[in-house]
Amino acid sequence: MRDELINIKNIAVSFILDAQDKKTLEEVRMQFLGRSGKLTIAMKNIIKVPIEDRRDIGQLANEIKRIVEEAINQKIQTLTKFITEERRSKIDLSIPGILPEIGHLHPMTQILYDVVDVFKTIGFQAADGPEIESDYYNFEVLNIPKNHPARDTQQTFYLNTRDTNLNPGEIILRTQTSAMQGRVMEKTKPPLRVIVPGKNFRYEQVDASHGFEFWQVEGFCVDKHIRLTDLFGTISFVLGKLMGDKTKIKFATTNFPFVEPGVDTYIECTVCKGKGCSFCKNSGWSEIMPAGMIHPNVLRKVGYDPQEVSGFAFAIGMSRLVTLRYKMDDLRLLTNPDLRILEQF
Ligand code: DAH
Secondary structure (H helix, E strand, O other): OHHHHHHHHHHHHHHHHHOOOHHHHHHHHHHHHOOOOHHHHHHHHHHHOOHHHHHHHHHHHHHHHHHHHHHHHHHHHHHHHHHHHHHHHHOOOOOOOOOOOOOOOOHHHHHHHHHHHHHHHOOOEEOOOOOEEEHHHHOHHHOOOOOOHHHHHOOOOEOOOOOOOOOOOOEEEOOOOOHHHHHHHHHOOOOEEEEEEEEEEOOOOOEOOEOOEEEEEEEEEEEOOOOHHHHHHHHHHHHHHHHOOOOOEEEEEEOOOOEEEEEEEEEEOOOOOOOOOOOOOOOOEEEEEEEEEEOHHHHHHOOOOOOOOEEEEEEEEHHHHHHHHHOOOOHHHHHOOOHHHHOOO
16 A cells, blocks of 8 residues: 555656646646545545554555645646746737827817807806706796797706605706806806806707707807997807808898897808708708897896896807818717717817
């Protein structure tokens, strides 16, 4: 039995030393130390050894088991070291690295920054306001009382007021950044020049030129002696900077309850250069900036005296500005997650 054990040890150790990889080493371990491994079985047979020798043989077997296990552990370490060294010697430090991909600003954000920059040069400050808004600031203060037909044009998302002490319909997602007129004017004395870039929401059918969520930059200016020509001058200056000095602009009258008179600003369609195409509905012009002189009722509601001060307001449809600048014919491209689209800007 003693010879048999020593023999097993010698074979095991030589196999271990010969192993070239971890897989072979694992096989050797199973062959000797596994459940039906040679050493395991030999140890089970110790019971058959005459009682007077059993203790010595038992100690020898335990010693051999320890030697084999240690040999395996050492070999694992040698193999691991060998692999890392081999790998290291294969790294070619002269190969240029792979640069991580770096993103860039979304076209909408790029133009938004441009818009804010242009307005800053003529003294406008940017303000931010809540997207969850009250009926009061979104409509009432803007001379759009309950049941006013102008509310029909602003398909409104109403928020649930069930578990609150608010009346149903009182809290909404703002439909227009004009909602900030009341908030700012109530707290600020004229003169003031403010722009409000922000998101608005309307329950609209989504198509190539409408989204249920859209960006506007609202702007307003109040001071003594502000006239319609100040509005025209401001809009012409801003659009010239944003779309190029040669861009043709025209104004037409329109109606919004919070302005009197109301005007619509059109720029020559950049897609067809005024010839008429599907983007401009064959008119050659694109509506880009509704505006007007702030209605005396709005001025009164925020505590101003319409005899003392006057003002103008306007809104830039941001997505329109983006599609016109980049000659895109579908607004939905701006929110499409396919990077091949965004990478073009
Ligand atoms: N808030 C209006 C809308 O989203 C647009 C608008 C019209 C804003 C005239 C103005 C304005 O400031 O003067 O439909």
